[in-house]
Amino acid sequence: MTIKQFNEILQNKILVLDGATGTELQKRGMPKGVCPEKWVSENPSILIDVQKSYKDAGTNIVYSCTFGANRYKLEEFGLQDEVYQLNKKLAEISRDAVGKDSLVAGDLAPTGKFIEPFGDVSFNDAVAVYKEQVKGLLDGGVDLFVIETMLDIQEMRAALIAVKESCDLPVICTMTFAEDGLTLTGTDSLAALITLQSLGASAFGCNCSVGPEAMLKLIKNLKPYAKIPLLAKPNAGLPKLIDGKTVFDMDKDEFGSFVPQFAEVGVNLFGGCCGTSPEYIKVSAEKLKNAKPILPKVESLSAVSSSRKGLLLTRNIPLVVIGERINPTGKKTLQAQLKEGKFDEVRRFASEQAESGAKMLDVNMGMSGIDEKEMMLKSVKLLSTASDLPLAIDSSNPDVIEAALRVYPGRALINSISNEKKKIEKLLPIAAKYGAMFILLPLNDDEIPQTADGRIKEVNKVFTEAQKLGFTKDDIVVDGLVLTVSADQNAAKETLKLINWCSNEFGVNTTVGLSNVSFGLPERKLVNAAFLAMAMYNGLSMAIANPNEEILMNSKLSSDVLTGNDKGSKEYIAKFSNIAKETITKPKDTLSINELIYQCVIEGNKETIVEHIKKAIEQKIEANVLVNDSLIKAINKVGDLYDKKVYFLPQLIASAEAMKSGFAILEPLLTKKEGDLTQKAKVILATVKGDIHDIGKNIVGLMLKNYGFDVIDLGKDVPAETIIEEALKQKASLIGLSALMTTTMVEMKTVVQLAKAKNVSAKIFIGGAVISEQYAEEIEANGYAKDSIEAVKIAKKLCGMA
Numbered sequence: 001m002t003i004k005q006f007n008e009i010l011q012n013k014i015l016v017l018d019g020a021t022g023t024e025l026q027k028r029g030m031p032k033g034v035c036p037e038k039w040v041s042e043n044p045s046i047l048i049d050v051q052k053s054y055k056d057a058g059t060n061i062v063y064s065c066t067f068g069a070n071r072y073k074l075e076e077f078g079l080q081d082e083v084y085q086l087n088k089k090l091a092e093i094s095r096d097a098v099g100k101d102s103l104v105a106g107d108l109a110p111t112g113k114f115i116e117p118f119g120d121v122s123f124n125d126a127v128a129v130y131k132e133q134v135k136g137l138l139d140g141g142v143d144l145f146v147i148e149t150m151l152d153i154q155e156m157r158a159a160l161i162a163v164k165e166s167c168d169l170p171v172i173c174t175m176t177f178a179e180d181g182l183t184l185t186g187t188d189s190l191a192a193l194i195t196l197q198s199l200g201a202s203a204f205g206c207n208c209s210v211g212p213e214a215m216l217k218l219i220k221n222l223k224p225y226a227k228i229p230l231l232a233k234p235n236a237g238l239p240k241l242i243d244g245k246t247v248f249d250m251d252k253d254e255f256g257s258f259v260p261q262f263a264e265v266g267v268n269l270f271g272g273c274c275g276t277s278p279e280y281i282k283v284s285a286e287k288l289k290n291a292k293p294i295l296p297k298v299e300s301l302s303a304v305s306s307s308r309k310g311l312l313l314t315r316n317i318p319l320v321v322i323g324e325r326i327n328p329t330g331k332k333t334l335q336a337q338l339k340e341g342k343f344d345e346v347r348r349f350a351s352e353q354a355e356s357g358a359k360m361l362d363v364n365m366g367m368s369g370i371d372e373k374e375m376m377l378k379s380v381k382l383l384s385t386a387s388d389l390p391l392a393i394d395s396s397n398p399d400v401i402e403a404a405l406r407v408y409p410g411r412a413l414i415n416s417i418s419n420e421k422k423k424i425e426k427l428l429p430i431a432a433k434y435g436a437m438f439i440l441l442p443l444n445d446d447e448i449p450q451t452a453d454g455r456i457k458e459v460n461k462v463f464t465e466a467q468k469l470g471f472t473k474d475d476i477v478v479d480g481l482v483l484t485v486s487a488d489q490n491a492a493k494e495t496l497k498l499i500n501w502c503s504n505e506f507g508v509n510t511t512v513g514l515s516n517v518s519f520g521l522p523e524r525k526l527v528n529a530a531f532l533a534m535a536m537y538n539g540l541s542m543a544i545a546n547p548n549e550e551i552l553m554n555s556k557l558s559s560d561v562l563t564g565n566d567k568g569s570k571e572y573i574a575k576f577s578n579i580a581k582e583t584i585t586k587p588k589d590t591l592s593i594n595e596l597i598y599q600c601v602i603e604g605n606k607e608t609i610v611e612h613i614k615k616a617i618e619q620k621i622e623a624n625v626l627v628n629d630s631l632i633k634a635i636n637k638v639g640d641l642y643d644k645k646v647y648f649l650p651q652l653i654a655s656a657e658a659m660k661s662g663f664a665i666l667e668p669l670l671t672k673k674e675g676d677l678t679q680k681a682k683v684i685l686a687t688v689k690g691d692i693h694d695i696g697k698n699i700v701g702l703m704l705k706n707y708g709f710d711v712i713d714l715g716k717d718v719p720a721e722t723i724i725e726e727a728l729k730q731k732a733s734l735i736g737l738s739a740l741m742t743t744t745m746v747e748m749k750t751v752v753q754l755a756k757a758k759n760v761s762a763k764i765f766i767g768g769a770v771i772s773e774q775y776a777e778e779i780e781a782n783g784y785a786k787d788s789i790e791a792v793k794i795a796k797k798l799c800g801m802a
Contacts (some may be wrong), residue, residue: 001144001380003169006170011293012293016058016269017278018059020273023275030043035076036077037067038086055102057129059098059271064090064137069086088136092138097139103144105146106134108147108159111126117380123158149208150176172201172231172269181217185292187307188309189559195417197227203269204230205230207273210235211235211236213258216265227296234272234273236280246745252283255276255284258286263293266297268293269615280290300473307384308763309389316565318566319545321553322543326383350389351386360389361390363376363383363773385604393408411436413436413439419442420444424462426745432469432470437477440463440476478506478509478510484516484519486521495512496535496538498510499535511542513544537559569649585602601638617669627670635656635659635706656703657702666794681708683711683734685713690717691716691740691741691744694738703789728758733763736766
């Protein structure tokens with residue numbers, strides 16, 4: 001199936017997807033704890049029965065039973081060498097089940113690992129893992145691909161790129177969002193949409209995690225910004241334990257009552273996830289039979305995104321400042337650090353520019369004496385976790401830009417593409433492949449046009465070439481090409497003419513490298529500020545500038561009010577009224593060594609913290625003081641930021657790793673004092689029998705260790721008997737249980753009951769994506785933790801430390 005054919009089908013109908021597969025297989029005899037993919041390959045008639053039931057219920061697309069058929073997941077069962085064979089066979093079984101009347105989607109899902117910059121698996125390794133799976137599915141005859149239940153935007157990107165580099169089939173992408181519209185790693189739904197539709201997804205949406213009501217809101221909010229069809233696959237409400245079995249609280253009729261509302265808000269593909277069955281899909285298909293599809297509302301969208309937030313670059317909004325300071329030119333300290341492979345200045349510039357009002361960060365690593373590509377990659381990875389601002393990738397080397405775009409977990413802006421032959425032939429295709437926006441620099445190999453008319457010709461030439469690769473005006477930001485007025489006093493006028501033409505006639509966003517205009521003049525800030533106001537009056541939408549220059553930013557805020565782009569003068573009032581009280585951060589060169597260690601944990605800087613702690617030890621500062629006044633204080637602050645949703649999982653992990661690095665040096669030096677970290681309570685951690693998911697458990701273990709608990713991690717798929725035996729052997733104070741699947745959460749009750757039978761004194765707390773406080777009460781566990789920060793609080797409370 002081609003992407004064109006896929007879109008043509010969706011012009012006329014809302015496609016019906018299948019429902020839950022795992023529970024249906026278990027109903028038909030699949031044992032707990034087995035590898036589902038291997039079991040189905042050996043019992044194909046069972047899957048055929050399930051998928052025929054879905055087809056008979058009205059399903060147009062069934063998913064191949066390959067959710068866990070990637071190398072990392074199969075490795076848990078010793079089946080890592082059967083990736084190709086299993087994927088090929090499972091695709092063929094699905095084809096046998098539904099014939100040629102229904103479509104088969106090759107199913108890709110999480111590997112169970114975090115991908116750089118959020119984890120240890122390299123991005124290209126992740127792409128290779130998915131390509132291995134894609135090859136088998138292609139040879140098995142799938143019609144299209146679905147990448148589902150993703151928690152991490154970077155892993156989603158890896159899977160999508162793997163498919164796009166392997167074939168031209170349509171690719172559906174669905175992520176798992178909580179009720180607040182965020183993934184586990186903190187990506188909001190708009191950022192995910194911006195990133196993935198630009199990267200080439202054929203449809204986007206959400207599955208699992210929440211029921212129809214919450215998912216309905218998400219689809220409604222996304223529809224105005226979607227260039228591609230939207231998809232929903234909600235759970236049948238929330239899971240509950242009844243008579244020892246996990247059931248969902250929404251029956252097929254209540255589930256079906258939401259289906260017309262999904263059609264009304266513009267869903268284009270609809271199915272069910274956990275708790276649904278062929279009966280649920282039959283009701284849904286009936287409700288959608290006569291529904292008229294609402295097609296995507298926009299053909300293009302001017303927007304960029306970081307790994308967490310999207311930034312719409314629509315017209316008539318306050319000027320977007322792109323912070324220019326992450327550039328080694330003229331910055332001796334930054335230059336010296338980059339030569340040593342350090343990034344403290346990069347962190348500082350990112351933080352300061354965000355606080356001063358920048359909405360994007362320009363990143364340039366062009367200097368002699370370093371490997372520009374390596375430094376760019378490290379900077380991009382660092383900034384992807386340290387900042388939520390989108391990045392502008394700034395280099396004259398196309399290879400550097402391509403490397404950065406490949407690993408950047410968002411939609412970036414390229415700075416820049418001109419009408420130079422090298423840029424047109426090499427950089428434009430790179431921008432198209434990775435879905436990036438780009439700054440159009442109106443010059444060519446032979447000249448920098450001095451007049452607006454000359455620059456307009458270059459804009460038209462580049463745009464003509466860009467259109468051939470699918471770019472629209474919304475994907476382009478024209479650089480006004482500011483030249484210095486000290487050399488030519490007409491230079492500013494020509495730039496203003498170009499900005500006016502781009503904004504009011506051609507209809508594209510514009511930017512300028514602001515500081516060029518005043519080069520060679522005294523009191524340059526005054527000239528910059530005045531020129532900015534003039535450019536904004538002519539329609540300037542973005543500016544590459546230093547947001548730390550107060551006069552410049554005040555001019556921007558004032559001009560936004562005068563042009564009417566700051567609606568209700570909200571930004572201006574927030575800045576200058578008494579309502580907003582600014583937090584003044586001390587410069588790092590004035591911080592004590594204890595404060596520097598504290599700051600390293602806050603920033604997740606595990607490299608520099610080691611240096612600071614060694615210096616502190618040389619200064620005869622006691623290890624206990626450093627632990628309690630710096631490390632513990634900082635990780636508590638990180639926990640507060642996480643609770644307030646200022647920080648998300650990537651920042652939490654980075655801070656925990658920084659603390660771990662620091663504590664490793666201090667631990668041998670700690671003295672045995674009442675209440676310090678050497679008085680450790682033992683915690684047994686395990687993912688329960690039948691469940692092989694352990695990312696959440698591992699993060700909980702890391703956080704508990706950082707708070708002084710002695711963690712004994714038994715791993716995943718652990719029988720109740722093993723957990724209880726180890727708890728008794730270790731004389732543990734606590735047992736922490738994790739489960740991600742509704743089919744395995746019942747094992748938690750088995751552990752609780754066995755603990756009572758064996759008179760285990762350890763308190764038991766539980767957690768996981770499908771777990772709730774109500775469920776903890778039902779099985780008589782001692783506590784419930786929704787995340788790793790909550791797990792620490794519960795653990796301290798249960799041990800009498802809180």
